[in-house]
Amino acid sequence: MNSNRKGSGLFAGPESAQRYGLRGLVVTGLLAAIAAMVATTVAAALAQAAGVDFEVPEGGETIPLGGFAVVTGVFSVMGVVIAVALRRWSARPAERFVWTTVPLTAISFVPPLLSGAATATVAGLIGLHLVASAVMISILARSLRQEPW
Structure with a gap:
């Protein structure tokens, strides 16, 4: 019996470390999403x-x-x-994640700014975008910097 076979589960090779790292990132991300949802709802x-x-x-x-x-x-x-995509295919996932998500956050300000809503509403919506982004970007970027276990 060859216990070194791929998928045997007895030895944690790079494939399982990669898989666990992605799974951990998804779990962390979903918990961060719940935190962001609570934070924006409370802020609203x-x-x-x-x-x-x-x-x-x-x-x-x-x-x-x-x-x-x-x-x-x-x-x-x-x-x-x-x-997850950047973790899988980028040599510098945390850096690329921030480079991607900060501009996306800025783009998310456009609809409130163009909505014609009252100034307080626009400011509130932009503030809520910043709250959600602060939670998600900080947690996911930190998680992407960590080595898979």
């Missing part, structure tokens, strides 16, 4: 308590608190996918 609730209405001019509807969590979750998962 605090902003509403301070008088920001989050009313979008098209349709005149107010963005519900749950909407912040859902949108944050969707884009956070997209960030995890980017991190």
Whole structure:
């Protein structure tokens, strides 16, 4: 019996270290996404308590608190996918992740700026983008810097 066979599970070679590293990154990313969802929802609730209405001019509807969590979750998962891809195919994944996600964060400011919403709403939305990005980028970049176990 050859216990050195690929996939035997007895010896942790580079393939299993890579696989575990990716799995750990995904778990870390999903936990970070939950943290970002909570942080943006709490920040949105605090902003509403301070008088920001989050009313979008098209349709005149107010963005519900749950909407912040859902949108944050969707884009956070997209960030995890980017991190996984860079971890897999880049020699410098943490650096490339920051180079990619910081401009994407800046691009995310465009819709609020073009929405025609009140200044407080635009500022609140941009602030929420920064909250979610701070959580996701910092955690995923740190995780990408770590060697796989």
